[in-house]
Amino acid sequence: MELVIDHLSKTYPNGTKALNSVSLRIAPGMFGLLGPNGAGKSSLMRTISTLQEANSGTIQLGDINVLQEPERVRQVLGYLPQEFGVYPKVTASELLEHFAVLKGISHKGERRQVVDALLHQTNLWEARNKNLGGYSGGMKQRFGIAQALLGNPKLIIVDEPTAGLDPTERNRFHNLLAEIGEDRIVILSTHIVSDVSDLCRQFAIINKGRVLYTGDPLVAIEEMRGQIWRRSVAKAELAQYQQQFSVISSRLFAGQTIIHVHSLAQPGNGFESVEPTLEDVYFARIHTAEKVATALAKG
Numbered sequence: 001m002e003l004v005i006d007h008l009s010k011t012y013p014n015g016t017k018a019l020n021s022v023s024l025r026i027a028p029g030m031f032g033l034l035g036p037n038g039a040g041k042s043s044l045m046r047t048i049s050t051l052q053e054a055n056s057g058t059i060q061l062g063d064i065n066v067l068q069e070p071e072r073v074r075q076v077l078g079y080l081p082q083e084f085g086v087y088p089k090v091t092a093s094e095l096l097e098h099f100a101v102l103k104g105i106s107h108k109g110e111r112r113q114v115v116d117a118l119l120h121q122t123n124l125w126e127a128r129n130k131n132l133g134g135y136s137g138g139m140k141q142r143f144g145i146a147q148a149l150l151g152n153p154k155l156i157i158v159d160e161p162t163a164g165l166d167p168t169e170r171n172r173f174h175n176l177l178a179e180i181g182e183d184r185i186v187i188l189s190t191h192i193v194s195d196v197s198d199l200c201r202q203f204a205i206i207n208k209g210r211v212l213y214t215g216d217p218l219v220a221i222e223e224m225r226g227q228i229w230r231r232s233v234a235k236a237e238l239a240q241y242q243q244q245f246s247v248i249s250s251r252l253f254a255g256q257t258i259i260h261v262h263s264l265a266q267p268g269n270g271f272e273s274v275e276p277t278l279e280d281v282y283f284a285r286i287h288t289a290e291k292v293a294t295a296l297a298k299g
């Protein structure tokens, strides 16, 4: 089953153009949707999940016309929204059981089996009788995945799931996602580049409602080879370098400011070529798009 999004646009009533002719083709496996805050990721996720309507364009999931047949989509969809609220005074086991009833798993014995299996899979078995109010951020997110997996969905959407998780929980969550993403479409929306490089064989970069790139992360990195340059600069020189070069990132390392520049040729003295990472790809694509937009605005 493939998910095909074709020229999808969405403008909110206040005039914000959140999606601007988005086209993507998503095969089974983990798909990373990468973009900064406000890029339009949640708008896209909510539209695919049939929680809001689009102004134009189409979404096809296998033989389902997503925008025309929301009921059919909901039968094969698991969704973990960005803000996943839980009832604090209910245990994981009770709430999952409740969600299972809502999902239509009406036979009690079958429901118990499904719920128990999911609690094991998400590593929450030991904590199943604890109130959800006492769960850590990572445990809540794993619970969110358990509820998203009810009914064995063919399409799973997780919106910014690792924000706020500590490294151990993030790692554990990544392993869980990798496991569930083996035989269905899992769309992972995130602004954290390493979520995508760790997990996804396909990804897209989205900014200001537009798709800037889509493909395989390894290919995207390969395409950037020889175009990323690094040097350390004094903090006071940073603005000058930003004027003169395509500085795609700057960070402090051991008290020094290290800049990465995107350039087809050696930018000048003091720059050394570095192996690109997906983060370089991401920043370079966004930087180039911003430059083009500024040039177009200036005429």
Ligand SMILES: Nc1ncnc2c1ncn2[C@@H]1O[C@H](COP(=O)(O)OP(=O)(O)OP(=O)(O)O)[C@@H](O)[C@H]1O
Pocket (backbone or CB within 6 Å): 012, 013, 014, 016, 017, 018, 035, 036, 037, 038, 039, 040, 041, 042, 043, 044, 160
């Ligand atoms: N209901 C709404 N009404 C008006 N504008 C909205 C609404 N929801 C989102 N927006 C705007 O649409 C744009 C895209 O927002 P969206 O939430 O889709 O981005 P995002 O990439 O998910 O960002 P974030 O990670 O911050 O949620 C932003 O400018 C946002 O302010």
